[in-house]
Amino acid sequence: MPDAASPEPDPSGRALRSLLDPSVAAIARLSAVDTVRARITMAINLGLLLADERLPSSEEMARAFGVSRSSVIRGLTLLQQEGVVVRRAGRYGGSYIRGGEHHAADEPVQSFIDDTSTVRALIEERAVLEAGFAALAAERRSGAELEQLRGCVDRMARTDDWAEFRNTDRLFHRRVVDAARVPLAEPLVARINDALDPYFLPYSMGLLHESNEGHREILAALEAGDAGRAALLTAAHIRELHESMYVGLTGGARTEDAE
Numbered sequence: 001m002p003d004a005a006s007p008e009p010d011p012s013g014r015a016l017r018s019l020l021d022p023s024v025a026a027i028a029r030l031s032a033v034d035t036v037r038a039r040i041t042m043a044i045n046l047g048l049l050l051a052d053e054r055l056p057s058s059e060e061m062a063r064a065f066g067v068s069r070s071s072v073i074r075g076l077t078l079l080q081q082e083g084v085v086v087r088r089a090g091r092y093g094g095s096y097i098r099g100g101e102h103h104a105a106d107e108p109v110q111s112f113i114d115d116t117s118t119v120r121a122l123i124e125e126r127a128v129l130e131a132g133f134a135a136l137a138a139e140r141r142s143g144a145e146l147e148q149l150r151g152c153v154d155r156m157a158r159t160d161d162w163a164e165f166r167n168t169d170r171l172f173h174r175r176v177v178d179a180a181r182v183p184l185a186e187p188l189v190a191r192i193n194d195a196l197d198p199y200f201l202p203y204s205m206g207l208l209h210e211s212n213e214g215h216r217e218i219l220a221a222l223e224a225g226d227a228g229r230a231a232l233l234t235a236a237h238i239r240e241l242h243e244s245m246y247v248g249l250t251g252g253a254r255t256e257d258a259e
Contacts, residue, residue: 064162133185134218
């Protein structure tokens with residue numbers, strides 16, 4: 001009989017899941033409007049969105065952020081009032097990034113920064129899991145599954161729709177996991193992605209299209225049946241989030257001429 005004073009074993013990782021639960025994260029106290037405003041501000045500070053770059057439509061941002069269109073519009077209105085974005089009329093009208101400034105970390109932005117360790121732990125967990133599944137997928141994938149993955153890569157290369165790219169990116173990674181043929185693999189990965197979703201920052205389409213080269217390399221490794229390379233490429237692709245989306249949380253922002 002186990003000692004009553006001893007801690008109960010936790011093979012399911014309940015303690016870790018509690019620590020990573022979005023409901024206890026700093027951003028949980030933010031309104032939808034504040035999260036839109038903070039995400040765009042951080043993307044500018046990190047160099048993910050550049051001066052004079054046109055933001056996606058409010059409908060696209062609402063789909064990608066998982067908030068209502070009215071929340072996006074109110075967030076953009078606040079950013080206009082603060083001089084972070086400007087509205088332009090005409091054929092190429094819309095909301096554009098105003099250049100020349102690094103914006104201060106006010107309370108909503110600071111809430112994202114406060115959750116840096118949570119985000120990094122989630123990304124590392126995702127990298128480890130998906131690398132293992134990619135290795136198995138290289139050995140078990142079918143021709144039909146490879147064709148589906150090629151379709152995802154081609155769709156991401158063609159689209160200029162921000163939300164479509166993001167959704168297809170998720171589909172690509174989910175299809176790799178499915179090709180591993182591991183029971184209950186999808187719920188494991190879905191839990192991590194659901195926890196990461198609130199921290200998603202907007203990228204420029206140029207950066208998104210560059211990231212698609214990582215998908216092409218993973219696909220090539222799967223086609224070749226190279227399990228080791230598929231695992232290494234998948235882990236590197238996911239960890240790139242550290243160097244792009246979150247590098248500025250504890251250091252300097254990215255710049256166009258950064259090495």
